[in-house]
Amino acid sequence: MPRTATVHTADHGPVTLTCPPWCRTDHTQQDGNHRADLVHEGADVPFVYAGHRLLTAALRAWPFDETAARRPVLAVDLSDGWHTCESPAQVRDLANKLLAHCGVLWSLADELAAVQDGTNRSM
Structure with a gap:
C-alpha cells in the first residue's frame, strides 16, 4: 500500500x-509551505572525492507545481567549490572515480x- 502524508499548506490547507x-x-517537515x-x-546519491562532495543526484517530483513538469526528474547538485589535484596520479584517481x-x-x-x-508507479 502506498505511503500517504497530509501536509498543512499555507495556501490550500490540508493536502x-x-x-x-x-x-x-x-x-x-513541509507543513506551512505552499x-x-x-x-x-x-x-541522495553523492559522489565524494578526497572528502569533498562534488555532486549529488536524486529523483525529485513537485506534484502540484504549475511551472515545472510534474513528473519525476533527476536533480543534480554540483556544489562543493573547487578541489585541486596536485599530481598526475591524483588527476588519474579522480578520473577513475568519475568513470x-x-x-x-x-x-x-x-x-x-x-x-x-510508469513501470515504477511514479506518482
Whole structure:
C-alpha cells in the first residue's frame, strides 16, 4: 500500500500526498509551505572525492507545481567549490572515480526512465 502524508499548506490547507515508492521525504517537515512547493525526494546519491562532495543526484517530483513538469526528474547538485589535484596520479584517481560514478548515474537514468514511464508507479 502506498505511503500517504497530509501536509498543512499555507495556501490550500490540508493536502494529502500519495508517495511514490522511491520517495524518502518526511512530509511533516513541509507543513506551512505552499502547495506548489511540496516535493517528493528520492535518496541522495553523492559522489565524494578526497572528502569533498562534488555532486549529488536524486529523483525529485513537485506534484502540484504549475511551472515545472510534474513528473519525476533527476536533480543534480554540483556544489562543493573547487578541489585541486596536485599530481598526475591524483588527476588519474579522480578520473577513475568519475568513470566508476558514471555507472551510478546510468543506473539512476534507468530508474528515472522506469519512474517516468510508469513501470515504477511514479506518482
